[in-house]
Amino acid sequence: MSLINEVDYGTPASRSEKLVTLTIDGVEVRAPEGTSIMRAAMEMGTEIPKLCANDMLEPFGSCRLCLVEIEGRNGTPASCTTPVAPGMVVKTQTERLKALRKGVMELYISDHPLDCLTCAANGDCELQTQAGAVGLRQVRYGYEGANHFDEVKDESNPYFTYDPTKCIVCNRCVRACEEVQGTFALTIDGRGFKSRVAPGQDEPFFESECVSCGACVQACPTATLSEKSLISIGQPEHSAVTTCAYCGVGCTFKAEMRGEELVRMVPFKDGKANHGHSCVKGRFAWGYATHKERILSPMIRAKVSDPWREVSWEEAINHAASEFKRIQATYGKRSVGGITSSRCTNEETYLVQKLIRGAFGNNNVDTCARVCHSPTGYGLKTAFGTSAGTQDFDSVEDSDVILVIGANPTDGHPVFGSRMKKRLRQGAKLIVIDPRRIDLVRTPHVKADYHLALQPGTNVAILTAIAHVIVTEGLVNEAFVRERCDAEEFQDWAAFVSEPRHSPEEVAKVAGVPAELIRAAARLYATGGNAAIYYGLGVTEHSQGSTTVLAIANLALATGNLGRPGVGVNPLRGQNNVQGACDMGSFPHEFAGYRHVSDDTARAIYEGVWGVALDNEPGLRIPNMLDSAVEGTFKGIYIQGEDILQSDPDTHHVAAGLAAMECVVVQDLFLNETANYAHVFLPGSTFLEKDGTFTNAERRIQRVRKVMSPKNGFGDWEITVALSNALGFPMNYAHPSEIMDEIARTTPSFAGVSYARLDEAGSVQWPCNEAHPDGTPIMHIGGFASGKGKFVLTEYVATDERTGPRFPLLLTTGRILSHYNVGAQTRRTENVAWHPEDLLEIHPHDAEQRGVRDGEWVKLHSRAGETTLRALVTDRVAPGVVYTTFHHPTTQANVVTTDFSDWATNCPEFKVTAVQISRSNGPSDWQEQYREQAEQSRRIVHSIEAAE
Amino acid sequence: MSPDKLIYMANQIGKFFSAQRHDQAVAGIADHLAKFWDPSMRKKILAHLEHGGEGLDPLVKEAVQKLGMMNFSRTDVVAGSAASVANS
Incomplete structure (x- = not known):
């Protein structure tokens, strides 16, 4: 293994299909029109010296190192900013160029500390490399002149440092922040010799609007911006390409290693989902893998009130197996089940559902998609015949109109959010449908054309009103509908949405959005060119989640926005492998x-x-399992990598369900909240410690590669194999690739997938089979899997969760950039610096009415329960609406959410809870009791103590 | 699961399909229950209907009746037996 060094072509690739022929250093080359001379030269293997150029960024032409001579042209133009031209004759190395470059480099070096031996970038410094490339042998100006050596290092960011003494003011960091990330947090402050990189209003990085995505660090050619882990450990010596274990974007990274120690995660330019970009989580928040709270030994206990007892793997596995057998013998085959994890690999998920169906002999398997995107599966399968999004992420580059509903891409899917912002800066129009003023509504150089700040729970009404406008104003794409959809179903639907009760003027009364805004948004979506819909959990986590997905699909069908780049219906999946967990039979x-x-x-x-007869009946969903447990008919559960006590609604009910079970087996990295009710704990492994695959929101299957030994001893797939074997249902796999081979053998849409294929192609998007050997970036081109696109009537049904005198406000929940889901991973990283606790966003008007001031403790109270947290007074939320995150178990936001759920899938209605807010002195009695209970539950008798 | 909860869930499903033509709606509700409800849940809602089906919306009552008449190859399981599962 060696360090993967990607080629830097200096400037981005041109998308032109027209080729230009020119001569570089006597060699005739062809390059797409618009390509820079620098890139054309690099494509033929000639590296022109450069410092300010990087192929992630638009050319800038400031360093004056990449000069070339062009026959017939005066001077020495910069090769990064000069495009190729037909018949052009270029020389990249002449006596004049050599002298110029040396002179430029002398000036740079005269103001650069010569501490190369102790510098973090030693061995990976572009300044050092380019000094060598231009043949620098002396600095005639000496080092005694004016310099920046006394400037102070900024170490405020938890993950990287800014050392201005080493800055060559190449602007790469500033441009990366603008062009790649789209945050515009950096600038060059001052002029001439005083020019320096400055975050925000010349503040420390941590106090600025920097989102710590790492693009600037990656762009920096010197040690000016350096990862603290790199400074601490030293340069990596080998690397492996792997896939991020956070969010559904599925960024590809190089895990750069020294031995088995991870030095840094660097986004991989060839990653098809992220194209070399990253966010604070994937780039930096991997410290949880070695966190001291990680559990590395299996443990068991007879009662949940007992302390844990460390045991051997054999004892733990045999105990779990014998308990499940005992329970089934006592209460019946259907009395046990399990939950697969969207944080685990496809192979691991496949094995858990295989164990449940094959060893338990029932279909009581479910997954965390139950509480997030299960309505997506139902809705898109009904409408289009396939339970998945229709596009790849690259598709956004061809969008003219982007409609974002119930999603917050800059926080939840930040790397894709950046790409979306880039397209918006290029001129695409934006419609946001969200009760909150998410960042996309107004962010540097991006402003939503229409923000429909609807009342939570009225998605279906709004989308049907948009459909009303499209149909009644004659904006339907009739040719598409005629060719691709069932005519009778369309007629029924068109008549339904045309009813006056669905007009914007009527819907405005329930949704709280002015009718003219709905009409304008509808017209833009239908007539603005390629229109794409992106949505998230603000769509699905409602009692009408599935209806909303169907209403979205109706809009795409009616306007013909399917089956080509730039359009489509795009669910933004929450966790890294939600798509994969659903694909792998977790329902x-x-x-x-x-x-x-x-x-x-x-x-x-x-x-x-598998060699067993299988149950032909649907099994229990997670909420059904919990209800059955409370009722006394469901007694045992195997939970891999999920924390339902924190992530699922109505915490008291979840706790009651778990407490009623006789055997709860939790397999996880940490003693999570669910483990408070567990009898067996099987320590899990991180994504760095095993091989496998994840499937992202665009159906892209990507490899996860093992870069270190599992600290717990086994990959999660090996633990499931051991449990299955102990249950008498043998599994024999030597490597996860064999599990994928079985998946491919048994699943038509995965028939062409193998590790060899993934290694060769980097990734493939399913369906990947004989009909689509290279996978399917865009679906439904020319037809639907189910034949015709299906229009479905979407009657708006108000949720039964109503506000009233006791609970006059509506709570909606979500996530924040720095944390991931229940926070089990990110809370054990430096990311807590940005978000140490969940906060309650409340509008100034509502706060004033209740005497609540910013930063004060407030009690959040619903019909289901109450908790306390601090208030954040902001007009980001509308009057009557409050918002919080669910990342911290000390808050347990789900104590207040209810068990209302989607009619089709039982996806919880997280986004609508009627609540009241009042002032509070601090944590509630319940929170104090919970903290004590959790502490008691986490007591461990270590094996040495036990032996004594 | 308590009958009340099942009745609520069934009526929720019914409200979605109620916008459709009558026969289509009845078939849709019955199909949904057959596809997504565990046999013990179906058994309980069928038993509830046998006792008058109080609380079930009219459309849902019809759908549950239809569900009861569906010719499942898996009726043994609906009746509460796990005989169709021949797992070792």
């Missing part, structure tokens, strides 16, 4: 590839391969 009614368990053909495939 109680479906095998891998979304085939119903009653499908005799599909069942026969698995019965043949």
